[in-house]
Amino acid sequence: MTALLEPPIGLLAELTHRCPLQCPYCSNPLNLETVRGELTTAQWCDVFRQSGDIGIQQVHLSGGEPASRRDLEALVDGAAKAGLYSNLITSGAGLTQSRLERLAAAGLDHVQLSIQDADAANSDRIAGYAGGFQRKMDVAGHVRALGLPLTVNAPVHRQNLDRLDDIIALAVRLGALRLEVAHVQYYAWALANRAALMPTREQIDRSIEIVASARERLKGVLTIDFVAPDYYAERPKPCMGGWGRGIINVTPSGLALPCHAAQTLPGLVFDNVVERPLAEIWASSPAFQAFRGTDWMREPCRSCDLRTLDFGGCRCQAMALTGDAANTDPACSKSPRHGELAALAESESANPPLPLRYRRM
Amino acid sequence: MSADGQKSDGKTAKTAARARLVLTASSAPRLARHVRLKHDAVRQQWILLAPEKILTPSETAVEVLQLCDGVRTVEAIAGELARAYAAPANAILADILPLLQDLADQGHLAR
Ligand code: SF4
Ligand code: SF4
Numbered sequence: 001m002t003a004l005l006e007p008p009i010g011l012l013a014e015l016t017h018r019c020p021l022q023c024p025y026c027s028n029p030l031n032l033e034t035v036r037g038e039l040t041t042a043q044w045c046d047v048f049r050q051s052g053d054i055g056i057q058q059v060h061l062s063g064g065e066p067a068s069r070r071d072l073e074a075l076v077d078g079a080a081k082a083g084l085y086s087n088l089i090t091s092g093a094g095l096t097q098s099r100l101e102r103l104a105a106a107g108l109d110h111v112q113l114s115i116q117d118a119d120a121a122n123s124d125r126i127a128g129y130a131g132g133f134q135r136k137m138d139v140a141g142h143v144r145a146l147g148l149p150l151t152v153n154a155p156v157h158r159q160n161l162d163r164l165d166d167i168i169a170l171a172v173r174l175g176a177l178r179l180e181v182a183h184v185q186y187y188a189w190a191l192a193n194r195a196a197l198m199p200t201r202e203q204i205d206r207s208i209e210i211v212a213s214a215r216e217r218l219k220g221v222l223t224i225d226f227v228a229p230d231y232y233a234e235r236p237k238p239c240m241g242g243w244g245r246g247i248i249n250v251t252p253s254g255l256a257l258p259c260h261a262a263q264t265l266p267g268l269v270f271d272n273v274v275e276r277p278l279a280e281i282w283a284s285s286p287a288f289q290a291f292r293g294t295d296w297m298r299e300p301c302r303s304c305d306l307r308t309l310d311f312g313g314c315r316c317q318a319m320a321l322t323g324d325a326a327n328t329d330p331a332c333s334k335s336p337r338h339g340e341l342a343a344l345a346e347s348e349s350a351n352p353p354l355p356l357r358y359r360r361m
Numbered sequence: 362m363s364a365d366g367q368k369s370d371g372k373t374a375k376t377a378a379r380a381r382l383v384l385t386a387s388s389a390p391r392l393a394r395h396v397r398l399k400h401d402a403v404r405q406q407w408i409l410l411a412p413e414k415i416l417t418p419s420e421t422a423v424e425v426l427q428l429c430d431g432v433r434t435v436e437a438i439a440g441e442l443a444r445a446y447a448a449p450a451n452a453i454l455a456d457i458l459p460l461l462q463d464l465a466d467q468g469h470l471a472r
Binding site for chain 1: 377378379380381382383393394395397399401403404408410412413415465466467468
């Protein structure tokens, strides 16, 4: 490390891995943590206080489904008291009007609601949860009625991309401030379902056009964030804004990870927030140090001008696809493995989709 | 799912769409309820906290935003800054109107 360490800005708090939905692209690990190991209310509130002290500004209350925690109201209150801007990342399951009222009163700042499709039947099929779509519509209505800002998050893939126009129209109808059109990133459950979810190149190109024209048409009405698909890309994404540069992810049992998929990297040692102060973890936890900055890089990243912009892409993708986390992310056209990626995507997306493997404990 | 939930869906959805906020010199914008202008004690700088975004507004933007109280018009804000900096109000208005419109288009301002 040559540069001075900046303080972290965001906390991704995976409150629980429990979730009644079974999305086949869930970013939770295949080995889901059980309720028994979950941090207590007091332990989370302490993490929030420490977060505020070291410069974290936003907390993303995520999961699993965070509303599966009976103490969600107390956790939102704890985040607010720690001065954090709180974002609830929810599937809508477990949120009633009265619960949302209590969350708003506790100081919740923003709700991000995921949808699986604009088509109710397909949405419920993808989520593996009957009636889920209608619940989401109700939740969106309650969120807006409370005056809370709403982001709709739509993970897109081969089995819903042809309805992207409808998804955008739905977000507008729901009064969302933002829409995230997020091409599925193939880690964890999504990797296990890649052949069923991988879009075709035509679908990708079309999605880029649709988003571009919607952005123009809906200026000031709906902000659309677009998460580009890696497999057909030329440049990788700066995953997490760079390893150990701004974000701390805490798992339900308190492990501090530099990225939610970091547990797929062999040999990394994680600290637990119950055992070590967050400031120390940020400064010197071995997992955070492992790929911080640029010293760990090999060629072609080591001598590349873009290395301080994209930090060599995603470590977990490099691991999953090349077998070594310190390699260049193959999403980059300079990676010697780059050609395989698009070829794989093209061949997988040309086959009839395999049955979905649902996320289950 | 309750029958009542099913019924409420169509209605809520239809009436809730947002409209673009177009600002003129006589608009009196304020920060949207979900946006917070805050001094970050650790980084020693002003930040704007918004849904899944953190902006670091310029010094000018901070001054302008501190005056956006929903009462003062953009013109009045330009006038105040013009007096403070002994600069022509017109030039300031021409600078801050696009800045505010841009923030409005990102959903950070309200009327
Ligand atoms: S992606 Fe789906 S299954 Fe995974 S936590 Fe979110 S709603 Fe639940
Ligand atoms: S070679 Fe490495 S640093 Fe350069 S663009 Fe590719 S991934 Fe980024």
